Amino acid sequence: MGRICVAKILNAHGIRGLVKLRIHAENIELLRDPNITLYRDHSSADTIVFTLKNALKGDYLAEVKGVNDRNGAEALRHLEVFMDESDLPTLEDDEIYHRDLVGLDVLNEDNQKLGRVKAVQNFGAEDLLEIAPSSGNSFFLPYRKNIVLKADTDAKQIIVTDYEDFIG
Numbered sequence: 001m002g003r004i005c006v007a008k009i010l011n012a013h014g015i016r017g018l019v020k021l022r023i024h025a026e027n028i029e030l031l032r033d034p035n036i037t038l039y040r041d042h043s044s045a046d047t048i049v050f051t052l053k054n055a056l057k058g059d060y061l062a063e064v065k066g067v068n069d070r071n072g073a074e075a076l077r078h079l080e081v082f083m084d085e086s087d088l089p090t091l092e093d094d095e096i097y098h099r100d101l102v103g104l105d106v107l108n109e110d111n112q113k114l115g116r117v118k119a120v121q122n123f124g125a126e127d128l129l130e131i132a133p134s135s136g137n138s139f140f141l142p143y144r145k146n147i148v149l150k151a152d153t154d155a156k157q158i159i160v161t162d163y164e165d166f167i168g
Contacts (some may be wrong), residue, residue, distance in 0.1 A: 021061070
């Protein structure tokens with residue numbers, strides 16, 4: 001198994017070495033768990049240790065072990081933070097990781113292919129599937145129960161309904 005990106009350092013905050021951290025994990029406790037190792041990139045053994053402070057407009061302020069001034073924090077700007085996939089929590093039957101949706105074919109109820117999931121985005125309101133059709137521009141579908149009828153990773157497909165208003 002590989003590693004997945006669970007956070008990104010956006011920038012320095014203040015003069016004491018704090019950083020502004022965007023967390024990609026739904027459960028921020030993953031970053032607080034002392035049994036989970038966080039890495040500075042997707043393949044090296046270089047680790048990073050955080051102490052999360054407080055929420056700040058959807059992101060978090062964090063103290064990074066070994067960083068105690070603004071220059072040290074600035075040097076971490078745009079650093080992506082990874083964890084081993086094997087450390088991910090076990091999901092319930094009705095849950096799915098975003099990474100498992102990417103690459104799935106998107107079909108309507110009549111089994112007509114609308115495209116393939118290019119990415120899963122969240123701009124603040126809800127999760128959106130970015131669909132790349134076989135021709136034309138990509139479009140976004142909200143990942144809602146009334147639109148996504150079934151996401152089947154074994155069959156590598158997603159069945160959707162009521163999608164017409166979202167196609168550009």
